[in-house]
Amino acid sequence: MDSAWLIPAFPFAGFVLNGLWGRRLSRKQVGMVACGAMALAFATALGLFWLLLRHSPDQRVWEPVYYTWMAVGDFSVNASFLLDPLTMVMVLVVTGVGFLIHIYSTGYMHDDPGYARYFAYLNLFACAMLILVLAGNLLVLFVGWEGVGLCSYLLIGFWYEKQSASDAGKKAFIVNRIGDFGFLLAIFLTFWTFGTLDFREIFHAALLRFQPGDGVVTAITLLLFVGAVGKSAQLPLYVWLPDAMEGPTPVSALIHAATMVTAGVYMVARCSVLYALAPLSMGVVAAVGCATAVFAATIGLVQNDIKRVLAYSTVSQLGYMFLGCGVGAYVAGIFHLMTHAFFKALLFLGAGSVIHALGGEQDIRRMGGLRRQLPVTFWTFLAASLAISGIVPFAGFFSKDEILFETLVTGHGVLYVLALGGAALTAFYMFRLVFRTFLGESHVDPESAHHVHEAPLSMAVPLMVLAVLSLVGGWVQVPMLENGKRLGRFLAPVFEDAEGLLTEGTAHGSHASLWTEGVFMALSVVVALAGIGLAYRWYVADPTRPERVAARFSRAYRWLLNKYYVDELYQAVVVELLKRLAETVHEWVDRAAIDAVVDGAGAFFRHAGTHLRRIQTGLVQHYALSILAGACLLILAALAV
Amino acid sequence: MDNVFFPILTAMVFTPLLGAAILVFVDRENPTLQRWVTLLAMAAVFVFALIVYGGFDPTRTGMQYEEWAPWVPALGISYHLGVDGISLLLVALTAFLGPICVLACWRDIQEHVKEFLVCLLLLQTGMLGVFLALDLVLFYLFWEVMLIPMALLILVWGHPARRVYAAVKFFLYTMAGSVFMLVGILVLYFYQAKTTGTYSFDLMDFMALRLPFRLQLWLFAAFGIAFAIKVPMFPFHTWLPDAHTEAPTVGSVVLAAVLLKMGTYGFLRFNLSLFPEASIFFAPLMVVLALAGIVYGAFMCLVQKDLKRLIAYSSVSHLGFVMLGLFTFTLQGLQGSLIQMINHGLSTGALFLLVGMIYERRHTRMIADFGGLSTPVPRLAVFFMIATLASIGLPGLNGFVGEFLILLGTFKVKPLWAAVGATGVILAAWYMLWMVQRVFFGQVQSDENRLMADLVPREVALLVPVVACMVWIGVAPTPFLKKSEPAVGRVLARVQRVQHTAHLNSTWNPECLVSWYLADRK
């Protein structure tokens, strides 16, 4: 559909309006412009979705081409979009959740002096994210990819006067750039392999030309995954995401939970055909995803900043999505992406509501007992926590369980066990958060205790909408029921090539019986309940126990609390080393070597001049004598010849 | 004369000179009138450039708007101007920045205004002449002519502390290179006279020559040193930070935006076209130096304490990309290099303008003196941010197009080179954003910073066109690329022809050198 360009164009118009004239508009107008732009984008997306559904499944692909962006010789890239069911899911999530978060922001940021700037950035982000998911080729995707990185940088460092905030923004951008390095190389390799960057053409050519396990495709997919690791905060490039919590909380909800960080997962799913041709890359994706899921969950266990716990939880959940994609369960990965967008956005917005109520307090040790004062926040937060922990019938249950189950049936037993353990950890740290924040005694600073108030309507409504979505969002993909997997059917045309490749030759497609599926489902729920139960015992029933455990395993506790010292390691090994190196080189090569030669050349002639000037005595007769001597010498020379 | 009834290139080159002549008769006590005269001359040049740009036919490969007249017929020196796809964009950039420079120094320069403006106009003539001259003596003349006003800009209007050192260093470095080029030109001339009997300095005649490999090596080196110093390539770069730091704002802008491009232009116009075999032979060395420049320049940026020095070193890094693209001998690489020359002119030019504006207000360029400037000067901060993002190659802005095409071309030849080059992209984000953070973010520390005035309409007016061009090239580079493609393709064809006939792959192969060398002796 040619009008697809309208979807990113609306937020872009909002960005231009608020960016150029925002300071002259009233807050209400700014909010109207920003939210209106998102609402229009969402409405357009819904319209296109409706149009898409009217076509038969194999016709649900549109490729509007707008103009030639770059063309040099045989290299040519169009500004083109690709609209298929996968894009549609992403567009709906981005515009829908984005719209809710814009509404929420009007309340949350109400007293901030940079109101217009905030909404301008937020709209720009939406625009870039939509370009990313709508992209019809790798380069347009890269535009969105870098664009969201830029907005993330700007919004993390939104309160730029705070040193930690601007540090975090910079860190996010640079770490992402390291990932983009891989992405760029992947683009180059793709182009010189396939002669095009257009998704459909690449996949078509790849299916024709390459056998599974081909080295070139493996290289491309691994390099692409480096990009995904940076953007989606996986090991070892996850370090920027926890720091990104310096940004305003709705930003964390939108960018660092619901949308931008899932771009890597989207990209892997988009290139599913290539990944299916590269079993090695699939293994790497699955392993990295699983490792990150567990690794981040362990750190999340002991963090005390409410947003940081959620940040590590996001890293961990993204790991699950990659695990899903890595084992070939692309639908499950995208499904989890979608439900995660609902419940994680809700968790962040709920956390924002708490922080808002407490006047900026983020430490869960100084919270507690907020259930009565913040009922809406509590109940919605609880719904989201149940969803992320994977309790029936909340959204997270269906998506996470599908990933776990697919991991098992594709024969990744070790990964399954690890991921299941991670699920228990998830349930534990989420309910630790719930209990310490909303239940138990109040540890709130008495100063601010009587200011505590429930969020205004603009913030409460998005919370409630998202809570409903966190509950029902999973019902589009219900296992074991006839016609239960609607999302799977909707997405099937996108992934059919990849899945065809994966089932080919292997026993991949052999579906386990309903009975087994039921058993493992029950196991997931039991594990989650166990995590919740443990959290209840530690933080509600016996609040002194966590300290005792921490004291007992003090070394392990310290490692976890300090996030395995990874940040310190990077700082020391990479940052400081490079800076030191730069200083040394500057001192020795630029100053001591090159400039010394240059200045030395100058000094040589000046020196020579100071000695040679003595010849110039100023006595005319000396000059005459040398002329005579010269003449005599010349004559002698002439005679000698 | 391509739809124009008068010699438009001559008019373009000598309008600034005419402006300078008029300036001499303008009342010394009336600097405003002097500025207007200069602005008018620069604007006229820009209009001429627009006419040329608009009338340029991208489907033709040869020179257009050619003008030829005998000059010193006895020696075969002629007055020969012409424009093709390679020079077109650079001429347009030079002409575009002319009026902007005049506006930029409107308040900045208060002493010896007339002399300053005369220098600026002479510089403009010299730079346009370099890009348009097709006779090597004429080229050399313009090349040297532009050196003097530039050195004077640094020497007279520079920052008192080290301006003499910087000006002399700039002058000597460049002169040292030009001498080799002069010798090279003469060797070419006499070689042609000996083999064909024609005495001519015309580039077109030289292009028709088939030079022996041994001679090509020497000539490539002679021209190459002159151009490499101008670019500047590592390790000939140390004049640049000093010249940039000590020069007045406009001097830095012209230096970064146009002067450096004369080096890369020279490589593309002369070295690649005239000495294709030698280019192939030297390619590995040039690529290594280019990569070294990319990484080295970026590293140097990390330790700079002075804004201008930092941006100067970032130029070393960016020009490394241009050189990398040139010596990949792929259409993408060459086209990327050409567009990157323009991009660097715009983004670095804008950065120097902005630093100049900051300096005008605070009289310091030390990064440590700033912090939190976003609060008092939000508009300046926005422009600075955009220029920074263009400079670090954010897609959608101009810098990305150039870097992407260069690396794409490089990857085809050697993926490893592209990988090393791409680290420059990471480092660029690091040093530029760190610099922005230290200058614009954080708390405002001192009262001087708190009371800084934001941009005035004149400054906004001169920045907006630059930013508009950045976005334009970033979003729709194809019209620009199309203008230059045939000409670049022709240069490339010259190189590729010998690449195929000589079976010389671009690895540094001593045996190959020896056999070629011996073959020529016979």
Next chain:
Amino acid sequence: MVPLHGYLVVSALLFVIGVTGVLVRRNAIVILMCIELMLNAANLSFVAFSRELQNLSGQIFVFFVMVVAAAEVTVGLAIIVTLYRNWKTIHVDEIRMLKG
């Protein structure tokens, strides 16, 4: 009849006297006169050779030399007068501003 070498010896002697004078005398006027001496030594050679070779161009050349010498004396004396006005001396060893 004086043979050719007789003239040439006289000419050489005159020339050497002139050179020595230029090199050793301090008075600028004397130096100027010594230069005249050298010119006349050359003139003598010209005339001698002209007669020996029966070729008039040598004698014509002498006229040129004399004209040039006259012009040179004019300029030289003017310089010396200016020098004296400015420095109150015409001794060349005292006028040495142009030293390195």
